Amino acid sequence: MNKPSTQQTILIYIALTIVLIVFMTPIYLIASSSVKPSPIMFQKPPAFLFSPTFEHYKDLFGMRPFGKFILNSLIVALGSTAFSLTIGSLAAYAISRIRHKRMNDVAFWILSMRMFPPIAVVVPYYIIFKTAGLLDTPLALIIVYSTANIPLTVWLMKGFFDEVPTALEEAAAVDGYGLIETFLRVTLPLAAPGLAVSAVFCFIFSWNEFLFALMLTGSEAQTATVAVMSFWSSDAVQWGRIMAGSFIILIPGVIFVLTCQRWLVRGLTMGSVK
Amino acid sequence: MAYIRKRNRRIFGMFLLPAILVLFLTTIYPMIYAGYLSFRSYDLAKIFVPRVFVGGANYREILSSSEFLHSLIVTFKLMAMTLSVQLVLGVGIALLVVQKLPGMPLARTLLMIPMMISPVIVGLVWLFLYFPEIGYLNYFLSFAGVGSIPWIASTNWALWAIAIADIWQWTPFVMMGTAAALQSLSPEPYEAAMIDGNSRWDIFTRVTLPQLKPVLVSLMFLRAIDAFKIYDIIFVLTKGGPGDSTEVLSMFIYRQSFTFWRMGVGAAASFVSLIIIVVLITLFFKSLNRDQAA
Numbered sequence: 001m002n003k004p005s006t007q008q009t010i011l012i013y014i015a016l017t018i019v020l021i022v023f024m025t026p027i028y029l030i031a032s033s034s035v036k037p038s039p040i041m042f043q044k045p046p047a048f049l050f051s052p053t054f055e056h057y058k059d060l061f062g063m064r065p066f067g068k069f070i071l072n073s074l075i076v077a078l079g080s081t082a083f084s085l086t087i088g089s090l091a092a093y094a095i096s097r098i099r100h101k102r103m104n105d106v107a108f109w110i111l112s113m114r115m116f117p118p119i120a121v122v123v124p125y126y127i128i129f130k131t132a133g134l135l136d137t138p139l140a141l142i143i144v145y146s147t148a149n150i151p152l153t154v155w156l157m158k159g160f161f162d163e164v165p166t167a168l169e170e171a172a173a174v175d176g177y178g179l180i181e182t183f184l185r186v187t188l189p190l191a192a193p194g195l196a197v198s199a200v201f202c203f204i205f206s207w208n209e210f211l212f213a214l215m216l217t218g219s220e221a222q223t224a225t226v227a228v229m230s231f232w233s234s235d236a237v238q239w240g241r242i243m244a245g246s247f248i249i250l251i252p253g254v255i256f257v258l259t260c261q262r263w264l265v266r267g268l269t270m271g272s273v274k
Numbered sequence: 275m276a277y278i279r280k281r282n283r284r285i286f287g288m289f290l291l292p293a294i295l296v297l298f299l300t301t302i303y304p305m306i307y308a309g310y311l312s313f314r315s316y317d318l319a320k321i322f323v324p325r326v327f328v329g330g331a332n333y334r335e336i337l338s339s340s341e342f343l344h345s346l347i348v349t350f351k352l353m354a355m356t357l358s359v360q361l362v363l364g365v366g367i368a369l370l371v372v373q374k375l376p377g378m379p380l381a382r383t384l385l386m387i388p389m390m391i392s393p394v395i396v397g398l399v400w401l402f403l404y405f406p407e408i409g410y411l412n413y414f415l416s417f418a419g420v421g422s423i424p425w426i427a428s429t430n431w432a433l434w435a436i437a438i439a440d441i442w443q444w445t446p447f448v449m450m451g452t453a454a455a456l457q458s459l460s461p462e463p464y465e466a467a468m469i470d471g472n473s474r475w476d477i478f479t480r481v482t483l484p485q486l487k488p489v490l491v492s493l494m495f496l497r498a499i500d501a502f503k504i505y506d507i508i509f510v511l512t513k514g515g516p517g518d519s520t521e522v523l524s525m526f527i528y529r530q531s532f533t534f535w536r537m538g539v540g541a542a543a544s545f546v547s548l549i550i551i552v553v554l555i556t557l558f559f560k561s562l563n564r565d566q567a568a
Contacts, residue, residue, distance in 0.1 A: 004373060016370050016381055023385055026399045026442065029410070033402070042408040091293035094286040110293065112555050113301045117503040119524040120544035120551075123311065123531045124304035147300045150293055179282045208392035210506045215532070225394045229510065232398070239402065246395045253390030261383045265454045268389065268447060269496060 030250065033243040041239055056240035066245065069227040075138045076213075076223060077206035080145040084202050085195060087146075088153025093183055095154065096161035107158065114151035122215050129216060136218040144212045149202040156201070156267060160194030161187065197263040200256050207252055224249050305548060311541035332542035342543060344518060345526035348433065352522060353501040355437040356444070357494060363441070364448025365490070369478075371449065372456045386450055388443045397510025400439040401426070404511070429519040432512050436520055439507050444500070448493050455489040456482070488561075495558035502551060523547050 004012060033041060035052035060066045095107050125144060126135070134140040164187050172182040188195070213223040228245035231238040257264065315328045336342040371382045388396070403411040404425035412422050425435040459482070467477045505524040508514065514521035514529065521529075523543065531540030 004375070009375060012370055012373055012375065019367055019370070020381060020384065023388060023442065023446070025414075026396075026403065027387060027391075029402060030395070030399050042405075042410070044410070044413050046410065087292045087296060090289040094289035098283070098286050098290075106290070106294075108559050110297060112552075112559075113297045115499050115551060115555050116301065116305070117524065117544075117547050117551055119503070119505055119527045120547050121301070121304040121308060123527075123537050123540050123544065124307040127311075127537070128304065128307065143300055147297065150297060154293060179285045204390055208390075208394075210392060210394040210509075225392050228398070229394055232401075232510070237405075242398055243402075246398055249395055250391050253392075254387055257383060257386045257390050261386055264386055264389070265450055269451055269492065 027250075030243055030246050033239065034247040036240075036243075038240050056244035059238075060241050060244045066224070066227060069222050069224045070248065072138060072217075072221055073207055073223040073225070076141040076145065076221075077203045079138065079142040080149055080206045081199050081202040083142060084146045084149035084153050085199055088150045088198065089157045089188070089191075089195065091150075092154045092157035093161050093187065096158045097166075107154070110151045110154050112151075114148050118211050122212065125212070126215060135216060136220045138221050140216050141206075141209075141213060141221065141223070144216065145202075145206040145209060148205060152201055152205070152267070153198045156198045157191065157194050159266065160191040164190045193263075197260065197267060200260065201267045204253050204256055207249070308541045308544050308548070311538055312545050314538050316537035316541070317535060328538070332538045333546075335539060336543050336546070341518065341521075342526060345521050345523045348518075348520065349502060349504075349522040349524075352433060352437060352440075352504065352520075353498060355433070356440045356501055357497055359437070359441050360445045360448045360497060361490065361494060363445045364493075365452050365486075367445065367449045368452035368456060372453050382450070382453060385446045387446075389446050389450075391443065393443070393506035394510055396439055396443050397507040400435070400442070400507070401511055404435055426512050427516060429516050432516060432520045436504075436508055436511055439511065440501070440504065444497060447497065448490075451489055451493045452486060455486055459485055491561050492558070495554070495561065499551065499554050499558065502547075502554065 032046075032048075034056055035054065036047070036050060037053050037055070040047050040050060091110070095103055095110075125140075129135045129140045168186055168190070169182050172186045177185065208225065209223075210225045210229070213226045214229070217223065217226065224245065228242055228249065231241045231245070312332050313327060313329060314325055315331070316325050367385070371378050371385070403409050406424065406427050409425070411425065412420075415423070423431055425431050463481045463485075464477065467481050472480070503524065504522060505528070508520055508522060508525055509528075512520045514525040524547075527540050527543045527547065530536050530543060
């Protein structure tokens, strides 16, 4: 890319400013509305300077056990992340190291498991969990989210394992390390960034999920996304609480983007764009 | 790979087994179960009606119902609307943010935020913007001379209201993938094209686009697979309405299964959606393999 001229630079910045305003406005609205007094919530022109209020956050945690729903979200997200990382990175290591012509097919089969429409399996899940007595438990959601998180981990970790030079593993073998020792002491530490990235992706996906949480939980295991939606009803929409809850829910994702955006491409395209 | 001995092969097999087993139990088994349900009458609203094998009756019912076909059409219409805008906008913004100018890395980072927001929150904030009478969007648009638009209350606009929310969330995905690809392009063809005196547009269409094509195809397939599954945003914004103007396939399955409690019919529709997604996934993998071979 050659350097743009001054005139082009100005045009580029004007276009970029418009793009940024359009894309950032909804996020700004969530943040500002969560601390805006209800009477001026929809005031036009919108109030940019107002004395912030924390009444919506107080309502959120006071009137309904929102803290419990956040805890549920955390349990489910952390549980599914731990489970998926363990199983997924083991499988990824095998796929990365076994030289066999069918290995590619196995990898694609695993990836395809992530792409099925959730709504198509929600009815069977509902019936299966109902029969097993697991409806409205965090365990049900941990299992369901792992079906999406394991394929993601396998594909991300496979990419990271591929980059660990096998010469190091061969040297470890010469030193008398067995395969499992080599994996745990040599390969896995070298692929640690991959583990971190996979963990964050699994966490965010589970944290953000709504459909399964809505269908498979009730009052006990309800997660934060479902709880926020419950402030919406056709007769009275409690915008203050919705926005306060939304703001809390979007914090992990925003932190992730700001701290490790260079891994986003790889994670979101599952390695098809590096 | 001398260190992979026979014994190690068995250990590798043990590494792989848990993932395959778990995925089989949690994904393949429910799908087989959905297939089984789709051949039965499983009506939770009528508890005294026996749940019997009904052959292809559920399939005959959905395939001959105009509602089901309508939901398929709406799904693909929404897919066409969102993908085309995301492609053009995403590539356009990517071309802006890859310029070597101050502030561009920050802009790229900020623009990625929408992707990491829960779709249900995306739905809620757009509901806030679209809300009849009081929402801010029409107010903002009035400055551009646009008259009041009944976004989610009108059968003409509701699908666009959903498309816009999805476009807002996922244009950054196309932007991000395209920007990554643009930054890895080699400079030689550009230098050659410049020496030949081509215009910027010519260089873009003849040098840049052909090199971007494999990445854009991948990105569009990933978007298409996601667009086919769209659910949360619609659930928040319109629940398929007004009328049936935004009833995509997911909403059809949801309503059959959980509003009318006709699980058999819902399962049959689910199975049709599985077949369509298998076709999409197969095409996507084929295109990936072709790129690797090339």
